[in-house]
Amino acid sequence: MYRYDEFDHKIVTDRVNQFRGQVNRRISGELSEDAFKPLRLMNGVYLQLHAYMLRVAIPYGTVSSKQMRMLAHIARKYDRGYGHFTTRQNIQYNWPALDRIPDLLEELASVEMHAIQTSGNCIRNVTADQYAGAIADEIEDPRIISEIIRQWSTFHPEFSYLPRKFKIAVTGHENDRAAIKLHDIGIVIVRNDKGETGYEVHVGGGQGRSPFIAKKLTNFVPAEKLLAYLEAVMRVYNMLGRRDNSYKARIKILVHETGETEMRRLVDEEFERIDASQMLSLPEAELDRISAYFAPPNYENLPAQSEVFEAAKGSNADFNHWVKTNLVPHKTPGYGIINISLKPIGGIPGDATDVQMDIIADLAERYALDEVRVTHEQNLVLPHVKLDEAKEVYDILCAHDLATPNIGLISDTIACPGLDYCNLANARSIPLAQEISTHFADLDKQYDIGELKIKISGCINACGHHHVGHIGILGVDKKGTEFYQISLGGSADEQASLGDITGQAFTEDKVVDAVDTIVETYLNLRQPEERFLDTYRRVGMSPFKEQLYAD
C-alpha cells in the first residue's frame, strides 16, 4: 500500500490546521456563511437535512486495518456509531458537529487519511477496480496510476476552480468493475501489439440530469505521457466548459456539444503542446517508486486446491452458497478474494457499524495481508485470503451480520442516502432497497433470478446510479409526495448502457409490485443461461411495459 511521504504529511496537516482556523472564525461570527460554505465544501463538509455530513476520501478504495480501525473510532467518537460507504468508494458520516470536525480530521491525518477532493469543483478522489492487484489477467494494478493521478491532481492550482466537479476512474482489467464509462475520465490499462503497457482514455461519461456514456478519445497513451494527456483534457474542459449553468457544466456536455471528433482534435492539439514541452513526462524512476508501493504482498506458496476449503464447502451448504456468490478466484494459487456484503436482507445498503468496521479491520490484519477494499457497489472486499482460512473468516463474518450471500443478486442494491438524509433528494431511496430486499429475501429465489443489479437514486443527480441499473429506480417529488420512475436495461460494466424509462412513475407502495412484475416477466421470457440484462437486450421494453401497465 502507498505510504505518505513528507510532502503528503505536510499537505494534510497544513490543511487540518487551516480548516481549524476557518471553523473557529465561522463559529465566532467573523466569517459569514457565504464566505465559509466554499471552504467547508473543500474539506468534505456538507450540510444535510439533520446535521452536517463529512465525506472522507478512500483513494482508489484501499484501506489498511489501521485505517479501518480509525474509521470505526471516528464513527464511535464523533458520530452515532456507524458510517455509510458510497458509490465513490468513500465513507460518509451523517452526524458530526461542525466544531468537532477539525479534531476528527486531525485524528484521520494520523493514519494518512483526509477529506480532501471529496467535494467542490475539483478533480475528485480517484476510484479503481476493487480487485486491483488480486484478480487474474490484470494488465497492471490500477492503483499505481491512480496514486500518480492523486498526487498530480491534489490541489492542482490550474484545476481547483473547474466549471464543475470532475471524476476519474481506472481499471486494469477487461471486466470493468469501476464504471469507467460513466466517469468524466475513465482509464483502461491496455497492452499494445509490442507488449507495451499504456492507457486507453474515455472522456465525457456521467449520469445526473443528462446521462452519457463516455467517448473513447484515444486507444493508447504510453505511461510517461499519461499525465500530459490528462492535463490536456482538463485544460480543454477548463477553458471551454460551461460556467453559466451548473446542469450543463460537466465535461460530458462539452463533449456532447463539441462532438467527439472536434473534442479529440482539441485535446490532441493541447497534448502535443504539453508533450513537446516535456514538462509533464513521468520519469521512469518515479513510476517505479510508486509501483513498489503496490508490489504484490508476500503470498505463501500454496497448492491451488485447499482440502480444508473443499471439505467445508461439502459439509456446510450455507458456506457453499456464500462461496459461490461472495468469493472470487485470486490470481495466486490457494488464495481467494472475499466480498463482504453490506446489504443484509432489509438493511441499509452501504452502512457499517463501528463494531463491524473493527471486526473487518481485525479480519484484514489477521487473514487478508492487512488490506480492505471498498467497492463502488457499496460493499467491502478482503482481497487476499487463504482458501484454507476462508471458512474461519466466514464464521466471523456470520457472527456480525456480514456474510449475506448476495453479491450481484437482486438484494445487492445500490442506494443513495436519499431523502432520509440528503438535502438535495426528492424522495427516499433506502426504504425501497429494504422493501425490495425483504420481498426477495428467499435465497433460492435470488439464485434463480441470477445477476440483477437494482440501483436507486433519490433525485436526478443519480448518486445511486439509477441510469445504469439493470433495473433503475429514480425518486421524484410531486407536490411534496414521493413517486418513483423505473428504467430497465442500464449497465455500468464494459458494455455500458443507459436504462430506458418504462413509463409513468409509481407511488412508493407500488414499487415493489412493479419490480416483482418485471422479474416475473423476465423469468417467463428468459432463455437458458440468459441473465436479466441479456433477456432485456433481446426482447426490449414492450413485454415489460405491457405487464407493468396492464391495467
Next chain:
Amino acid sequence: MAQHSSKGARFQAVTANRLNDGEVVYFKDNGWIENFAEAEIADGQEAAEALLTRASPDNMEAFILDPYLFEVSESEDGFTPVSVRENIRAKGPTVRTDLGKQAEAG
C-alpha cells in the same frame, strides 16, 4: 431554493439549521427551538412573511443557517408538516428511528 410551501398555503412555520451542529431548529418568540410541536405557526401569507422577517435579522445569520418558510397543516393532534421532507427533518431518518429528534422524544 426548492419550494417548501404551495401557493395557497394557509399555515406556515419557519425552520433552519443551527450553525455549530446542523440541528434542525424552528422559530418561536424571537428565538429558536428544536421541537417542531412548539414552533410558531403563521396563519396566512402576510403573517408568514412577517414571521420570516422576524426570524431573519442580520445578526442571526451568524448562528442560524438559511431560515425558510414551509407549509404545515392542521389536524386533530395539532400541526404537522405537509411535505415528506419536512416530516423527516422534524423527526429524523425514517430508516433509523433510533436517531434524530424522534429518538430523543422517546
